[in-house]
Amino acid sequence: MKLTIKILLIPWLSIGAATLYGETLTVSLLDLRSESGLYDAVVEIIPIRQMTPEVMPIEVSVDQVDKEFISDVTVVPVGSRINFPNSDEILHHVYSFSQTKSFDIPLYGAGDNLDHFETFDRPGVVVIGCNIHDWMLAYIYVAESALVSKSDELGKARLENLEPGHYQLKIWHARMGDDPPLIKEVDVAAGLDTNLTIALDLAPERRIRRAPSSTSGRYR
Amino acid sequence: MLTKTRHIYKTGETVRRTGSKPASRLCQTLLLSLFSIPLSAWCNEFMELSVASGYEQNLPRGYLDKDVQSSEFVQTSVSAGKFFQPRVNTSVVLSAGGSHHLYFNQHGFDYSSLSLGVAIQHKLGMGAYTPRINLSLSAAREDSRGAQRDRDLYGIDLTLSRRLSAGLNFSVGLSSATSRGLDEPAVDFDALPYRQGVTRPTDPMDYRNNSLFAGVDYTLNSGWQLSAGYRYQDGYVVSSAVPPVVDLFIYTEAVALDPAYDHQRLMYLMESRADLWTTAISIPLSRDTAVDIGYNWQNFAVEYVGGYDNSQFLVTLVHQF
Structure with missing residues (x-):
């Protein structure tokens, strides 16, 4: 870059x-x-x-609406807790491989896991995705201050x-x-x-494409 | 490996397979399947509509120049299905679809198709960049303007794919497609301008093609996707020609009067090895709609006869509901 x-x-x-x-x-x-x-x-x-x-941890939600995370970037102070509601009528599977916070919330539907919070106790950037919908991508910035x-x-x-x-x-x-x-x-x-x-001067954003094509699989 | 599914020689014998009743039953089953999808779970399902228009350079797969005929075409297709995720890394997609293909310069090749499919995908891990294996099975019925070209088509594909980056994805696989003609026409060989008494099987729509394929697609920063694919096919090609074409008749696996030309031509089933190349640019119009511009080139090598090719240019509008 x-x-x-x-x-x-x-x-x-x-x-x-x-x-x-x-x-x-x-x-x-x-x-x-x-x-x-x-x-x-x-x-x-x-x-x-x-x-x-003093850093005051908070509780916030990163929702999933129409197969997208809401929002793209969420900022929380270190120690905060986040849940990942599913507002779609389909299953989602939220995960992160990031060193800052690695977690996996397998297959859940609308209204599930509202009381499941992940604690972000290390500062840094956490990249989250959905294991079913590859284009779904969002970031959590865990601030030390x-x-x-x-x-x-x-x-x-x-x-x-x-x-x-x-x-x-x-x-x-x-x-x-x-x-x-x-x-x-x-x-x-x-x-x-x-x-x-x-x-x-930053590189252009690269995301997995969501739009269909005549050569792609039918379920997206 | 060449596989001919059936080798029945008949001389002057009329054998009609009943195709219309099973077709009706298949249509009914498909329609019932589509309408039984519960609307309350609509978001769990998908529906895709595509409309393509283009130009095909050698529609009848003609061997000699005089047999080559080009045509503009329009094809519309719709598919719908349901997505299941029974296990964390395994998904199943059931789909049903219908399509209609219209060739402006030669309506004899027009056909409609109804299809059913099941695809099972297993990811070898979690995330967008993990390799995945996809097994898909499909069955389709194609109804053309002449009964001799009506057929059932069964396909099985095994694909291994992996995304290397947000933009780059590649896949390799094996596939097999089996065509079963629904009508075995009578052919009066003595009326053909070949040696008297020489006959051939009369089931040119019965064959199987096996293939290896590889594909890659790359998405630019703009969202435009470039894709290219190659398929090596070992099997057969149905070639339509004005008689007499002695080379074709000698080496053909089966022959029948071609309904696409009001029985003024013969359609020959020829063993062939084919190279099939595809390229496309897909331009997203929204996150659910795209326009694809594609070019396909096919080269068929027929032993003892030679090679011939076909090319296709098409523009496709794809929308996912």
């Missing part, structure tokens, strides 16, 4: 008095291939010198209520493939809004 990084650090003087832990970091991610904002990237910052906010956000359709990820200080910045996107997240360091100054613009 060719990775080109251009970082523009633009500290702006905020108007008004800064409150305790009231700083904001906005990361704007640019996809060099499409020359537009990079959607669904994960931006996490980890305090280096200052106190680390509570300071994490996903970029919106404009490519902007916003982290608020930050303590001024020195942070490690991690950026991950599904198009990075097996490569590790991009890691940088960033300073969040007191009384300043910090804006970063990062341009990424």
